[in-house]
Amino acid sequence: MGNAVAVLAQLQREVGFTHLLSHEETGAAWSYARDRQVAAWCNSARIQWQQFTQTGVIRGLRNRSGWARRWQARMDEPLHLLDGSFTAALPLDQPALPTLASLGLSPHGKTLQAAGERAARRTLRSFVQMRGYGYRKALSSPLSAEEGCSRLSPHLAFGTLSLRTVHQVTEVAIRDTPERDLAYALRGFAGRLRWHCHFMQKLEDEPGIEFCNFARVCDGLREDAFNNDYFEAWCAGRTGYPMVDACMRSLRVTGWLNFRMRAMLVSFASYHLWLHWRQTGLFLARQFLDYEPGIHWSQMQMQSGTTGINTLRMYSPTKQALDQDPQGLFIRRWVPELAKVPLPYLAEPWKMDPSVQHMAGCRMGVDYPLPIVDDKAAMAFAKGRMYELRKTPQARMEAADVQEKHGSRKSGLPPSGRRRKAKAPRAPEAASPQGDLFA
Ligand SMILES: Cc1cc2nc3c(=O)[nH]c(=O)nc-3n(C[C@H](O)[C@H](O)[C@H](O)COP(=O)(O)OP(=O)(O)OC[C@H]3O[C@@H](n4cnc5c(N)ncnc54)[C@H](O)[C@@H]3O)c2cc1C
Known part of the structure; x- marks a missing residue:
């Protein structure tokens, strides 16, 4: 445990190794910076660092043509099974695993x-x-x-x-x-x-997508509009929209959420609250037990409309509550203030009149927040801004570039060389939630 170069240098002094074997990592900026320091140290200490692939990600890829075939070939390679003979070269000093307290972290309660x-x-x-x-x-x-x-x-x-x-x-x-x-x-x-x-x-x-919009035409869209009160309410699961709040509270306890609800949380933050995806993405990354930078930052941008190439998906939190939690079980489990609210009001509790609030033991604006933004007005604003931007010639040009570089290929050909066939509509979940087909 410690700075990678310092730990490796100490091990090298103790054991005198000549090779460093590791997996390739497609990480965030900080782990890339660490890798560069390790590479420099290996160079100076004459250590050979060999990195092995562990996923279908290809380093130094020139373009996406043929990518799917290469993925398949890699995944079909034989598994290397440990034969039980793998032991440490020397008995190293094995300190006990660090505790949360020794890492300066408080108990997580998850x-x-x-x-x-x-x-x-x-x-x-x-x-x-x-x-x-x-x-x-x-x-x-x-x-x-x-x-x-x-x-x-x-x-x-x-x-x-x-x-x-x-x-x-x-x-x-x-x-x-x-x-x-x-x-x-x-x-x-x-x-x-x-x-x-x-x-x-x-x-x-394109490592920059951790920080910058895929489509640079989106620069400036949300940067100056960050409302910290909205951000804090969203992080705390106190937006006044029961499905959003239930999802956020559940995620904070379990470290996991299904795809659709992750997308809804981000859509709500990026469109309804007009928050920049970088800050909300950092918060979510810290909650997700499965944080995987490449998936995470691509998805954050996709659900925020800044890739330039994907269908804009703006989720209505009320419709999602009715569709995905029709009996209100999930909302009642995670938002106990609403436990006694009658089902017809559960997705929109602000519609309860005072007598219903009294019976439900939930005073709107006191026991549970009123909606922090108006659903319809916020959606109309977001749609106006996004579609106006998408129509500009610069947006169209950039979309073609992003598609060329990052879009999946239906065949071995780049997207421009493909002929499109009319397709029967697919069931929503069978279709790609990304809006760009993977083949
Ligand atoms: C804003 C946002 C952020 C996300 N961040 C992450 C993340 O940091 N790490 C992560 O693993 N997934 C992320 N996802 C994708 C997806 O939500 C999770 O992979 C999935 O919910 C994990 O649960 P599971 O393993 O039961 O998924 P299953 O549905 O069982 O899928 C199996 C595996 O397929 C992959 N997968 C599934 N859906 C997707 C997808 N849409 N895109 C890419 N890979 C997918 C994952 O590796 C997953 O473990 C994110 C989605 C959104 C909308």
Whole structure:
């Protein structure tokens, strides 16, 4: 534990090693800076640093043509199984694992999913054998997603399970299962494993997207409008919109949330509250147990409308409450102030008149906040700004550039060389939530 170069130098003095073996990491700016320091140290200490790939992300990629084929080939390579003979070269001094207190952190009070390789394998097995059945239907609601999604993201982010293992186990399950429903569901899941690297590749190719808009035409859109009161209310789960607040509070305790609800939280912050994605993204990154910079920053920008290429998706928190939590179970669980509010008012509690508030034991503006912004007015403002910008010639030009560099390829050809075929509309969750097709 400590500064990477200092720790390596100390180990080198104790053990005298000549090679450093590690995984390639597609990280954030700080881990890239660390890697550069380690590389410089290796150079000066004559250590050979060899980095191994661990995902489908390709370093030094010139363009996206053929990327999907290369991903497949990498994921199909044989797994390296540990034969049990791996031991430390020398008995090193092994200090006890640091405690939260010794790291200067306070107890987190969270209820997190189990960690470690054994738990990861159990989670994978239960998903491909049983839990995966309802995957496609379970994705959107935070209630069903809790069990119905794989929940493998923290394991992939920490490396307690490799993406190659998950891919290969899934392919075998699809091939071997006699259940057509399960095979169909698992194929949907297998597609998402590709998205994992598709998004990480964007950060690998353009590290600046952690800080800057993909489409620079969006610069200045939100930078000067940051309202700290809105930001704090959003972080605390006190916006007055029950579905937003329930999702935020649940995330803060469990460290996880399903895709649709993550997208809704960001859409609400970026469109309704007109907050810049960088600050809200940092806050979310600190909550997510599965924080993976390449996926995270690409998604933050996608859900904020700053990639220039994706369909703008603005979620109504009221509609999401009615669609994804029709019985109000999720809201009541995470926003106890609203526990006794009658179901017809639960998505819009500000519509209760004083007598209903009295019966529900919830005074609006006292026990639970009134909405911090007006839904319709905020959406109208955001739509006006976004569509006006998208129409400009500069936005169109930049969109073509972003698509060329980061867009997925339907075939081996770059997007401009493709002929588009009319397609039958797909079910919302079978379609790519990214708006750009992955093939
Ligand atoms: C604003 C925002 C931020 C996000 N940040 C992260 C993040 O930091 N780390 C992260 O792993 N995922 C992130 N996601 C994507 C997605 O929400 C999570 O991967 C998913 O909810 C994890 O749960 P699961 O493993 O049960 O997913 P499953 O649905 O079971 O999917 C299996 C795996 O596929 C990959 N995957 C699934 N959906 C996506 C997607 N849309 N894009 C890329 N990969 C995907 C993940 O590796 C996931 O673990 C983010 C989404 C949004 C909208």
